[in-house]
Amino acid sequence: ETGVTQSPTHLIKTRGQQVTLRCSSQSGHNTVSWYQQALGQGPQFIFQYYREEENGRGNFPPRFSGLQFPNYSSELNVNALELDDSALYLCASSGGRDTRSYEQYFGPGTRLTVT
Amino acid sequence: GQNIDQPTEMTATEGAIVQINCTYQTSGFNGLFWYQQHAGEAPTFLSYNVLDGLEEKGRFSSFLSRSKGYSYLLLKELQMKDSASYLCAVIVAGNNRKLIWGLGTSLGVNP
Numbered sequence: 424e425t426g427v428t429q430s431p432t433h434l435i436k437t438r439g440q441q442v443t444l445r446c447s448s449q450s451g452h453n454t455v456s457w458y459q460q461a462l463g464q465g466p467q468f469i470f471q472y473y474r475e476e477e478n479g480r481g482n483f484p485p486r487f488s489g490l491q492f493p494n495y496s497s498e499l500n501v502n503a504l505e506l507d508d509s510a511l512y513l514c515a516s517s518g519g520r521d522t523r524s525y526e527q528y529f530g531p532g533t534r535l536t537v538t
Numbered sequence: 539g540q541n542i543d544q545p546t547e548m549t550a551t552e553g554a555i556v557q558i559n560c561t562y563q564t565s566g567f568n569g570l571f572w573y574q575q576h577a578g579e580a581p582t583f584l585s586y587n588v589l590d591g592l593e594e595k596g597r598f599s600s601f602l603s604r605s606k607g608y609s610y611l612l613l614k615e616l617q618m619k620d621s622a623s624y625l626c627a628v629i630v631a632g633n634n635r636k637l638i639w640g641l642g643t644s645l646g647v648n649p
Contacts, residue, residue: 464641525568526583
C-alpha cells in the first residue's frame with residue numbers, strides 16, 4: 424500500500440506567476456483535502472475533493488482552484504501568485520474502507536516560495 | 539465564527555507527564571483530532587474523539603468534553619522524540635470532512 428505523495432517537494436516562483444501542485448492519494452482513498460500551512464501556524468483548509476467534485480471550501484480566493492481525477496489524484500492550482508502564498512502546501516487523503524474514513528493521511532508537502 | 543485555542547508553547551522533562559489543552563467554538567462538531575507534527579514534516583494522526591470521555595493509546599491519551607468545548611492530550615513517560623508541535627483539529631458538522639485547525643502547541647522535552 425503506497426502512502427500519499429506530493430510533487431514537487433520544493434518550488435520557487437515569482438510574484439504573478441501560476442503554479443500547479445500535485446498529490447497522489449493513498450490507495451483506496453477517494454477524498455483529498457488541501458491545506459496551506461504558513462511557518463509557525465496550523466494548517467488552513469483550502470478545499471476538499473470527493474469523487475472528482477469539490478466538497479467544501481475554506482476562505483481562499485478563487486485564484487486557488489483544484490481538480491480531482493478518476494484515480495483520485497488531485498491538483499492544486501494557484502494563479503497570480505502573491506508573496507503571502509509562500510507556505511507549505513499539504514495534501515491529505517481519507518475515505519478508505521480499511522480505516523476509519525474520517526482519518527486523514529498527509530503527504531510530505533510542497534514548500535512553495537514566492538519571490 | 540470558528541475558533542480553536544491551544545497554548546503556544548510548553549516545556550517538560552523527559553520521563554514526566556504533560557497535558558496539552560484545546561478549547562473550541564465551532565459552528566458544528568463531528569469529532570476532534572490530535573495530530574503530531576515534527577519540524578519540516580507532515581502532521582501524523584494521534585487520536586480521534588467524538589464521544590465524551592478518555593481514549594487511551596499507549597503513552598498517549600485524549601479526553602473530550604463536548605458540553606465544555608474542551609479536549610486535552612496527555613503524554614506520559616515523555617521521551618526526547620516527543621518534542622514536536624501538537625495540533626488540535628475539529629471536524630465541522632456537514633457533509634464534508636472540513637477540519638478547522640488550531641495553531642498548534644510546540645512542546646519541548648528537556649533531558
